[in-house]
Amino acid sequence: MVIGMRDVNPAARGGVETLLAAGVTVETGVMEDACRLSMLDFITWQTTERPYVILKMASTLDGHIASRMGKPEAVSSEASREVVMRLRGGVGAAGGAVLVGANTLFIDNPRLTARVEGTEREPLAAMPTRRLPSPEANLNILQQRPADCVFFTTAAQAASPGAQALREKGVRVYGLEPDERGQGLDLLQMLHLLREQEQCHYVLCEGGARLATNLLENGLVDDFRLHLAPRVLGDEDAPSLFCGRVCGSMEETLNLRLVSMRNIGGDCHLRYVSGLEAACLQG
Ligand SMILES: NC(=O)c1ccc[n+]([C@@H]2O[C@H](COP(=O)([O-])OP(=O)(O)OC[C@H]3O[C@@H](n4cnc5c(N)ncnc54)[C@H](OP(=O)(O)O)[C@@H]3O)[C@@H](O)[C@H]2O)c1
Structure with missing residues (x-):
């Protein structure tokens, strides 16, 4: 039996051991x-x-x-x-x-x-963005398909009346922590929210x-x-x-x-x- 790679899903592991226990020759890591x-x-x-x-x-x-x-x-x-x-x-x-x-x-x-x-x-x-736009901003995405827009901004802006006005338009607004290096917002937190919430x-x-x-x-x-x-x-x-x-x-x-x-x-x-x-x- 030739196996390319072991399953990274822990719930699905154990197949190789089962085969070995049954006396099957197994070669793993092929290509x-x-x-x-x-x-x-x-x-x-x-x-x-x-x-x-x-x-x-x-x-x-x-x-x-x-x-x-x-x-x-x-x-x-x-x-x-x-x-x-x-x-x-x-x-x-x-x-x-x-x-x-x-x-x-x-x-x-x-x-x-x-x-x-x-x-x-x-x-x-x-x-x-730390510059959350107003609901009237001349942005194609905001005006043409607000229900598909997801903004990530600071926690303070996400709690502001401006964010609430965007939400009333169908836009989702999430607050993020700043990133550790001071380059902007925490992108890992943003990606987690995209997977969990969206x-x-x-x-x-x-x-x-x-x-x-x-x-x-x-x-x-x-x-x-x-x-x-x-x-x-x-x-x-x-x-x-x-x-x-x-x-x-x-x-x-x-x-x-x-x-x-x-x-x-x-x-x-x-x-x-x-x-x-x-x-x-x-x-
Ligand atoms: N040829 C291509 O493939 C291509 C593709 C896209 C864009 N472009 C060009 O790229 C230029 C814009 O690029 P850019 O580098 O100036 O800006 P950018 O990457 O488009 O935007 C950077 C901005 O995103 C916000 N931001 C929030 N959190 C961040 C984080 N953790 N890391 C980085 N940014 C974060 C910040 O704005 P806030 O201060 O609002 O938070 C930051 O200034 C334009 O000229 C555009 O035409 C070219």
Whole structure:
């Protein structure tokens, strides 16, 4: 008997021992990385109390996610954007959420919908911010689908009349503790609430850089999808994929593992994961 990996669900363990006791020869750990890769979401649900987190970002070849003007402009190709729409559609169908940082919300004013034919359920839109908007704010997401909006803010703002007014519009508002490093709100607490209170098993984070960096730094990115467009800005004042850290050495990098790369509409789609023991590169 050949076994890829043992079940991470403690309630389901013991099969190997039963087989051994019955005299069956058992080899475990055969292509374990590949097995693990095929069920990373399940492993996350079994071993943590948070959703499976996919981080997706698009950048130029020199790692920029927008121009210095901070305008909402497409970075990647039409074909890449279709892939994102399908990903959002899948997350929505599974009852999950698309997550964006407050600056992305206020600058890009995204709709965060799947915009693919046959979408029956759009993803929730989750947004952490210490600047809770008013119910009248000119935000697409708030005005077009308030019942899908989930704001995470400070405990004080969550208890304010402004939060109450948002709730009357159908929006959910949760209060969070500040994160330990003073970068914003506690993202692990946010993810726990998304799973426990909103029944989200998948979260698709679409940036921006500050939120992405903080998630990565806290070990909260399970799967990183980078859409690398064959374009160069060459402007060091344009926002980069990740930001906000101060590192004196390459030993301080946050490390991921490349598991696949594909050419989609001229963009290079790179997929990285965390937590695999050995490289597992697919074509
Ligand atoms: N190409 C792409 O894939 C892509 C994707 C998304 C965005 N973008 C671009 O990225 C830019 C915005 O990115 P950004 O880095 O400035 O901001 P961001 O990551 O979108 O938002 C960061 C903000 O989120 C709030 N926040 C609350 N808790 C946080 C925490 N623990 N960690 C991090 N943020 C937390 C804070 O705002 P409060 O002070 O309100 O709490 C913080 O300033 C825009 O130009 C946008 O166009 C590009």
